[in-house]
Amino acid sequence: MASHTALRCRECGREYPIAPIYTCEWCFGPLEATYDYDAIKGSISREAIAAGPASIWRYGPLLPVSAPAGAALNAGWTPLVRADRLAAELGLGELWIKDDTRNPTNSFKDRVVAVALGKALDFGFKTAACASTGNLANAVAAAAARTGLESFVFVPSDLEAGKILTTAVYGGNVVAIDGNYDDVNRLCAELAAEFPWAFVNVNVRPFYAEGSKTLAYETAEQLGWETPDHVVVPIASGSLLTKIHKGFHELHTVGLLDEEPVVRVSGAQALGCSPVATAFADGVDDVHPVRPSTIAKSLAIGNPADGYYALDVIRKTGGACGSVTDDEVVEGMRLLARTEGIFGETAAGVTIATLAKLAREGVVRRDERVVAYVTGHGLKTLDAIAPHVSVTTTIPPRLDAFRAAFPELTQEA
Numbered sequence: 001m002a003s004h005t006a007l008r009c010r011e012c013g014r015e016y017p018i019a020p021i022y023t024c025e026w027c028f029g030p031l032e033a034t035y036d037y038d039a040i041k042g043s044i045s046r047e048a049i050a051a052g053p054a055s056i057w058r059y060g061p062l063l064p065v066s067a068p069a070g071a072a073l074n075a076g077w078t079p080l081v082r083a084d085r086l087a088a089e090l091g092l093g094e095l096w097i098k099d100d101t102r103n104p105t106n107s108f109k110d111r112v113v114a115v116a117l118g119k120a121l122d123f124g125f126k127t128a129a130c131a132s133t134g135n136l137a138n139a140v141a142a143a144a145a146r147t148g149l150e151s152f153v154f155v156p157s158d159l160e161a162g163k164i165l166t167t168a169v170y171g172g173n174v175v176a177i178d179g180n181y182d183d184v185n186r187l188c189a190e191l192a193a194e195f196p197w198a199f200v201n202v203n204v205r206p207f208y209a210e211g212s213k214t215l216a217y218e219t220a221e222q223l224g225w226e227t228p229d230h231v232v233v234p235i236a237s238g239s240l241l242t243k244i245h246k247g248f249h250e251l252h253t254v255g256l257l258d259e260e261p262v263v264r265v266s267g268a269q270a271l272g273c274s275p276v277a278t279a280f281a282d283g284v285d286d287v288h289p290v291r292p293s294t295i296a297k298s299l300a301i302g303n304p305a306d307g308y309y310a311l312d313v314i315r316k317t318g319g320a321c322g323s324v325t326d327d328e329v330v331e332g333m334r335l336l337a338r339t340e341g342i343f344g345e346t347a348a349g350v351t352i353a354t355l356a357k358l359a360r361e362g363v364v365r366r367d368e369r370v371v372a373y374v375t376g377h378g379l380k381t382l383d384a385i386a387p388h389v390s391v392t393t394t395i396p397p398r399l400d401a402f403r404a405a406f407p408e409l410t411q412e413a
């Protein structure tokens, strides 16, 4: 973290000292954390990482903040599981699922929040805040509770009941806004100018975003310090996708991988909110904002802040960006659960259904080592799946009733 040196504008390259700022004063481009990679190279090793904590903090030198004292902001080091049954079903060869449902609040957002709040504490903030499509609200409210910060989370009022409850339980302030995420985000940008709070995805966004790199680090380490050939990543703002790409390449920069990795990065969106997939299909650079309408609410950002950069990563790595209908999202959730015993939320349904589609189209190939990112838990989006699954049958508590209901089992016995 001593190697995190400055913030740099992604557009004009101007540098700024480390502070809770997020846009370039000169060109309004987004700011990104920069590092002294030579210094990191001299101090990092596979062995030191292996001896580190079972969390994102094992990669401390590649993050813009050191691990806060205690285990207050834990996240990461989630399982990477081989998914042979799902692979067979999709006609793929080597397929892995990065199961990020296994985080403290059951989504990958715990990673970004750990970094953002670590930095917020450094800066001396007393209140954490965010604009959220649901999972970020969970993660901020929980991490604020653990670290003794006050919290204000802002969400669209039509969010899933499960996501509201699993946020409100932590006792912070949950402010529902009559509007979509893009309205909430705009309001938060205004609030950030007025209130001295750490808005994790506004004024501390450059630090927050770096937390997503840990998904790439873990993937490579868990593959025995090798990289996948192709990854499939869900897109909301597009930040996660760009940071997974950045993470793989940093591992080479700091000497943890011998060769420059070649990883195709594909994006996944719900058809009802697919501005990046649309730009990809149309072959244009501009990501046109849309009004979201999909059950995949955690991905429902109509005006994605990093959409342009995500599109650039997808194109330059030879990936693709697919989109799937809400019915396909539900089918994707069920397919993952049925084949691998992993219950992902609607965003996972988007990822798995898009993976299936790209496999059918021959974009994701049988000869590739593929990793799909399952970023949130299905228990938070029960509304989406409730109309589609139920008990197999209901019977009285009698042996003959069971035999009558399952005659084929009686024959087998």
Ligand SMILES: *Cc1c(COP(=O)(O)O)cnc(C)c1O
Binding pocket: 107, 108, 109, 135, 136, 234, 235, 236, 237, 238, 239, 240, 241, 298, 299, 345, 347, 348, 375, 376
């Ligand atoms: C926020 C979120 C994403 C994508 O995040 P971005 O970095 O905004 O693209 C993916 N999956 C889930 C479950 C999320 O909550």
Ligand SMILES: [Zn+2]
Binding pocket: 009, 010, 011, 012, 013, 014, 024, 025, 026, 027, 028, 029
């Ligand atoms: Zn600039």
